[in-house]
Amino acid sequence: xxxxxxxxxxxxxxxxxxxxxxxxxxxxxxxxxxxxxxxxxxxxxxxxxxxxxxxxxxxxxxxxxxxxxxxxxxxxxxxxxxxxxxxxxxxxxxxxxxxxxxxxxxxxxxxxxxxxxxxxxxxxxxxxxxxxxxxxxxxxxxxxxxxxxxxxxxxxxxxxxxxxxxxxxxxxxxxxxxxxxxxxxxxxxxxxxxxxxxxxxxxxxxxxxxxxxxxxxxxxxxxxxxxxxxxxxxxxxxxxxxxxxxxxxxxxxxxxxxxxxxxxxxxxxxxxxxxxxxxxxxxxxxxxxxxxxxxxxxxxxxxxxxxxxxxxxxxxxxxxxxxxxxxxxxxxxxxxxxxxxxxxxxxxxxxxxxxxxxxxxxxxxxxxxxxxxxxxxxxxxxxxxxxxxxxxxxxxxxxxxxxxxxxxxxxxxxxx
Amino acid sequence: xxxxxxxxxxxxxxxxxxxxxxxxxxxxxxxxxxxxxxxxxxxxxxxxxxxxxxxxxxxxxxxxxxxxxxxxxxxxxxxxxxxxxxxxxxxxxxxxxxxxxxxxxxxxxxxxxxxxxxxxxxxxxxxxxxxxxxxxxxxxxxxxxxxxxxxxxxxxxxxxxxxxxxxxxxxxxxxxxxxxxxxxxxxxxxxxxxxxxxxxxxxxxxxxxxxxxxxxxxxxxxxxxxxxxxxxxxxxxxxxxxxxxxxxxxxxxxxxxxxxxxxxxxxxxxxxxxxxxxxxxxxxxxxxxxxxxxxxxxxxxxxxxxxxxxxxxxxxxxxxxxxxxxxxxxxxxxxxxxxxxxx
Numbered sequence: 001x002x003x004x005x006x007x008x009x010x011x012x013x014x015x016x017x018x019x020x021x022x023x024x025x026x027x028x029x030x031x032x033x034x035x036x037x038x039x040x041x042x043x044x045x046x047x048x049x050x051x052x053x054x055x056x057x058x059x060x061x062x063x064x065x066x067x068x069x070x071x072x073x074x075x076x077x078x079x080x081x082x083x084x085x086x087x088x089x090x091x092x093x094x095x096x097x098x099x100x101x102x103x104x105x106x107x108x109x110x111x112x113x114x115x116x117x118x119x120x121x122x123x124x125x126x127x128x129x130x131x132x133x134x135x136x137x138x139x140x141x142x143x144x145x146x147x148x149x150x151x152x153x154x155x156x157x158x159x160x161x162x163x164x165x166x167x168x169x170x171x172x173x174x175x176x177x178x179x180x181x182x183x184x185x186x187x188x189x190x191x192x193x194x195x196x197x198x199x200x201x202x203x204x205x206x207x208x209x210x211x212x213x214x215x216x217x218x219x220x221x222x223x224x225x226x227x228x229x230x231x232x233x234x235x236x237x238x239x240x241x242x243x244x245x246x247x248x249x250x251x252x253x254x255x256x257x258x259x260x261x262x263x264x265x266x267x268x269x270x271x272x273x274x275x276x277x278x279x280x281x282x283x284x285x286x287x288x289x290x291x292x293x294x295x296x297x298x299x300x301x302x303x304x305x306x307x308x309x310x311x312x313x314x315x316x317x318x319x320x321x322x323x324x325x326x327x328x329x330x331x332x333x334x335x336x337x338x339x340x341x342x343x344x345x346x347x348x349x350x351x352x353x354x355x356x357x358x359x360x361x362x363x364x365x366x367x368x369x370x371x372x373x374x375x376x377x378x379x380x381x382x383x384x385x386x387x388x389x390x391x392x393x394x395x396x397x398x399x400x401x402x403x404x405x406x407x408x409x410x411x412x413x414x415x416x
Numbered sequence: 417x418x419x420x421x422x423x424x425x426x427x428x429x430x431x432x433x434x435x436x437x438x439x440x441x442x443x444x445x446x447x448x449x450x451x452x453x454x455x456x457x458x459x460x461x462x463x464x465x466x467x468x469x470x471x472x473x474x475x476x477x478x479x480x481x482x483x484x485x486x487x488x489x490x491x492x493x494x495x496x497x498x499x500x501x502x503x504x505x506x507x508x509x510x511x512x513x514x515x516x517x518x519x520x521x522x523x524x525x526x527x528x529x530x531x532x533x534x535x536x537x538x539x540x541x542x543x544x545x546x547x548x549x550x551x552x553x554x555x556x557x558x559x560x561x562x563x564x565x566x567x568x569x570x571x572x573x574x575x576x577x578x579x580x581x582x583x584x585x586x587x588x589x590x591x592x593x594x595x596x597x598x599x600x601x602x603x604x605x606x607x608x609x610x611x612x613x614x615x616x617x618x619x620x621x622x623x624x625x626x627x628x629x630x631x632x633x634x635x636x637x638x639x640x641x642x643x644x645x646x647x648x649x650x651x652x653x654x655x656x657x658x659x660x661x662x663x664x665x666x667x668x669x670x671x672x673x674x675x676x677x678x679x680x681x682x683x684x685x686x687x688x689x690x691x692x693x694x695x696x697x698x699x700x701x702x703x704x705x706x707x708x709x710x711x712x713x714x715x716x717x718x719x720x721x722x723x724x725x726x727x728x729x730x731x732x733x734x735x736x737x738x739x740x741x742x743x744x745x746x747x748x749x750x751x752x753x754x755x756x757x758x759x
Contacts (some may be wrong), residue, residue: 227422384433
């Protein structure tokens with residue numbers, strides 16, 4: 001049992017080394033291997049698909065930040081679809097449609113979930129490229145230009161960007177996520193970029209050729225888990241489907257946006273649980289479709305199979321660890337390792353993305369314990385709650401105190 | 417058909433999920449409870465069954481045999497040394513007495529010599545003076561002899577009278593010579609009395625030999641004493657080590673033909689333990705306890721063991737248990753003094 005556990009650890013370490021060491025080597029020493037051509041004159045038409053549920057005034061900020069981008073206005077439309085918010089989001093969207101050009105606002109009569117809301121927004125799009133975003137995300141001015149330029153290579157089907165946090169220092173939870181995001185985007189995804197097989201382009205900044213979306217529409221719409229409709233992890237699933245369809249998926253680290261991360265531990269826990277569920281679903285789906293993956297670059301097997309498998313392997317190893325030495329996690333060396341990692345990463349952030357610098361990073365060492373919670377409990381919980389999940393994740397259902405005024409601001413209003 | 421499969425699968429999955437998740441939460445709760453309980457509790461001990469074939473016992477037995485052999489050798493050596501010392505002391509006493517007698521005799525002889533020497537010197541001086549007088553008279557003898565010849569020739573005396581007179585004169589001369597010889601002998605006696613002669617040297621040589629032998633004996637006795645002292649210290653050390661070893665749980669187990677029931681008691685928990693204190697065995701390692709025996713002995717030697725709950729290395733000592741329920745020795749932990757949760 002112990003030997004098996006150690007073998008798993010070896011495999012996990014190998015996978016992580018490939019992910020981070022190989023990522024670092026590619027990033028700093030072999031830029032050409034993971035770079036891809038960009039054509040800033042290409043300027044295809046872009047539809048921003050903005051599904052919304054209970055975002056309140058943040059959705060207005062999001063629309064505003066898109067409209068303030070340096071992409072030509074006539075080539076950029078924003079399609080907002082409200083999934084029956086119970087707060088004043090819809091009013092803010094209507095207001096945005098009045099304040100900014102090329103903004104469509106639609107509303108679902110009933111709550112149908114994020115996945116279907118995005119697909120519904122797609123139906124209103126006529127552009128070459130559709131850009132799926134989260135309604136609490138703001139963008140750098142050149143973000144859309146960078147994404148659009150990345151489609152210069154005709155084999156690339158989808159492009160993502162680097163996601164940072166709007167609320168870096170709001171709480172220790174957001175500080176920790178800042179470090180997580182940075183490691184994930186600036187090291188973790190680089191080896192995936194190398195073979196154009198990014199396994200999960202973040203849903204808050206996901207640009208894809210509209211034709212691909214249309215081709216996959218039926219599959220995405222019919223997505224289910226043993227008959228139970230599934231909406232969680234649509235970004236991971238869409239990325240995976242695009243790769244399986246033979247297209248390349250890449251991350252353009254120059255296309256940057258900022259999202260609002262959960263500031264409290266329970267919200268963060270729920271978010272991580274959703275993500276873990278989607279990763280496990282995707283792993284099982286990968287295992288079911290292994291023959292299709294064998295036609296891809298071997299790195300795709302690493303991305304879609306080995307990488308998520310390490311979570312399960314780590315779970316096993318940690319379980320054995322608790323049986324061998326129940327207090328192993330109190331080892332001060334682990335704390336030291338976390339402290340050093342956090343300090344080093346924060347130095348990197350300070351140098352390359354100063355606005356994302358974390359204050360008092362040493363305190364984040366306490367999140368060393370999170371790694372155990374994350375691996376041990378989240379994975380088990382996710383494995384056995386695959387039949388559940390929330391469509392809109394951390395967005396709470398807030399009761400509205402005043403009746404909504406819909407028609408007053410409407411410029412292009414529709415409702416089903 | 418597919419819908420039916422999906423429904424069955426999901427139902428089975430949900431049942432499994434409920435079991436696994438509740439199991440996981442129960443495991444987490446049990447882990448937290450157990451960790452918390454053993455962090456706070458100060459009366460637990462970890463039972464150990466020490467059998468005579470235990471590696472430590474075998475090693476200890478070998479050590480004990482070696483120590484006993486060394487002790488026997490040292491005792492034998494000490495006994496021999498003591499006997500030798502007694503003989504040397506006795507011999508020394510004899511030699512010392514002889515030496516004292518020799519010194520006394522030498523002193524007396526010296527004193528006598530001095531007295532006799534002075535007397536002889538005086539007599540030699542007197543003898544010398546007498547001889548001088550005699551010598552002056554001898555020149556008169558030559559004259560007397562001439563007178564005898566003249567008187568004979570003159571016929572004043574007869575030949576026989578002349579012979580008688582000459583014989584008398586010759587006797588005088590012989591007597592003088594004898595006196596001279598006596599003077600020489602006397603002077604020699606004086607010299608003998610007043611200076612060191614060979615016999616004295618011989619006596620002194622013997623005295624020196626005697627003293628040297630005494631000094632050698634003193635040295636040997638001291639060396640023997642040192643050796644005996646050294647042996648004594650070694651014997652005490654070995655005896656102490658043996659006594660310490662005898663206060664070792666493994667030694668106790670070595671003396672027993674069957675396995676001995678012991679328990680490892682961490683230092684943190686030693687306040688709860690005393691001889692005759694009751695020992696409890698609990699279900700789930702913390703509750704529903706029953707008395708299973710008492711503590712019969714507390715050893716003082718430090719031991720190191722692995723904490724049966726935390727799996728970390730801890731320091732403590734062994735205690736010997738007198739169990740009425742022998743199966744209790746197989747439990748992960750026992751509690752000494754009282755039930756940990758009062759039930």
